[in-house]
Amino acid sequence: xxxxxxxxxxxxxxxxxxxxxxxxxxxxxxxxxxxxxxxxxxxxxxxxxxxxxxxxxxxxxxxxxxxxxxxxxxxxxxxxxxxxxxxxxxxxxxxxxxxxxxxxxxxxxxxxxxxxxxxxxxxxxxxxxxxxxxxxxxxxxxxxxxxxxxxxxxxxxxxxxxxxxxxxxxxxxxxxxxxxxxxxxxxxxxxxxxxxxxxxxxxxxxxxxxxxxxxxxxxxxxxxxxxxxxxxxxxxxxxxxxxxxxxxxxxxxxxxxxxxxxxxxxxxxxxxxxxxxxx
Numbered sequence: 001x002x003x004x005x006x007x008x009x010x011x012x013x014x015x016x017x018x019x020x021x022x023x024x025x026x027x028x029x030x031x032x033x034x035x036x037x038x039x040x041x042x043x044x045x046x047x048x049x050x051x052x053x054x055x056x057x058x059x060x061x062x063x064x065x066x067x068x069x070x071x072x073x074x075x076x077x078x079x080x081x082x083x084x085x086x087x088x089x090x091x092x093x094x095x096x097x098x099x100x101x102x103x104x105x106x107x108x109x110x111x112x113x114x115x116x117x118x119x120x121x122x123x124x125x126x127x128x129x130x131x132x133x134x135x136x137x138x139x140x141x142x143x144x145x146x147x148x149x150x151x152x153x154x155x156x157x158x159x160x161x162x163x164x165x166x167x168x169x170x171x172x173x174x175x176x177x178x179x180x181x182x183x184x185x186x187x188x189x190x191x192x193x194x195x196x197x198x199x200x201x202x203x204x205x206x207x208x209x210x211x212x213x214x215x216x217x218x219x220x221x222x223x224x225x226x227x228x229x230x231x232x233x234x235x236x237x238x239x240x241x242x243x244x245x246x247x248x249x250x251x252x253x254x255x256x257x258x259x260x261x262x263x264x265x266x267x268x269x270x271x272x273x274x275x276x277x278x279x
Contacts (some may be wrong), residue, residue, distance in 0.1 A: 002073075005040070009262075010244050012183055022171075025228075038128040039114065041129075042110075042113065042114060042117070042132050042135055045135060045139045045140075048140070049139070049143075056146070056196055056197040057167070059148075059197075060147065060148055060150060060151045062151070062165040062167070063150065063151040063199075064157060064163075067151050067201065068085065068246060071085050071087060075087070081266075086242045087196070087246045087247050089246075090240050090241050090269065091243050094178070099178045099179055099182065102175070102234070102237065102242055103176055103179035105238045106176060106206065106238050106242060106244075107187070109230065109235065110149075111208075112220060113209050116131060116228060117131050120216065120217065120220075125216070126268060127219070127220075134257075134260045134266055135209060137260050137264060138257060139205065141260065142205045142253075146200040150200070151199060151200075151202045151249075152198070152201060153201040154201075154245065154246060155175075156169065156198065159172070171192040171198045173189050173192045174187035174244055175243050176188035176242055201244075201249050202246075202249045202252050203255075204239050204249040204250050204252065204253035206238075206239055206244070206245075207235050207236050207245070208254070208256045209258075210238075210257075211257035212260060213231070213232070214228035214229045214232040215257060253276045
């Protein structure tokens with residue numbers, strides 16, 4: 001019986017199709033693993049924070065009045081009542097729309113880092129690792145400062161003054177309590193009640209995260225650059241407006257981010273940078 005050429009073609013194409021399908025699955029798996037690897041330093045920071053949770057009570061002497069006094073001296077404005085610290089002036093002029101804006105910014109501080117890392121992974125992959133590793137390093141340095149120079153945030157001084165530090169105080173959502181009241185759900189209150197360290201005002205790590213994301217993403221240009229810069233500005237304002245930080249804490253957080261960003265970029269392997277596509 002004559003052999004059919006068509007049958008031979010089908011037999012030869014079947015293994016090729018299977019190989020191509022297997023290659024596609026393997027490529028997707030490698031992509032997924034690479035993506036998780038580039039994100040890994042972010043959850044690693046969260047795990048380290050939990051490890052440190054029981055160690056924060058070994059911190060140094062708590063500083064209560066130094067930051068507000070220095071902030072009032074360096075960052076004050078003239079008001080009808082006389083010179084006032086900028087942080088006090090900003091936090092006193094509240095409005096529902098500012099509560100909503102600042103609340104959203106503070107609620108999504110971690111989501112923004114993860115989202116920007118994901119965008120960088122697909123647009124300029126070495127920069128994704130630059131951001132996630134920078135996030136981890138910024139946390140390690142920030143936590144070390146919390147141990148060496150523990151300082152009370154504005155809301156603590158508002159409620160308890162600058163006398164002897166109350167070491168068993170539960171962390172407060174401060175201005176975010178207004179957002180909880182508006183939503184009718186104690187989201188911020190519940191979150192901050194789990195905080196491991198009340199006396200971690202300086203540096204502001206929220207500001208450090210947002211500033212670092214803006215710094216790393218800046219070379220991409222376009223909407224990525226302006227979106228991250230806008231978020232960083234909103235975070236800096238929100239930290240002061242919500243009474244979580246003084247202006248000095250915000251400056252320290254921004255400086256920490258830029259320092260970490262410069263160091264991480266400098267130690268990257270030469271030639272690892274890829275050309276970035278304009279957004």
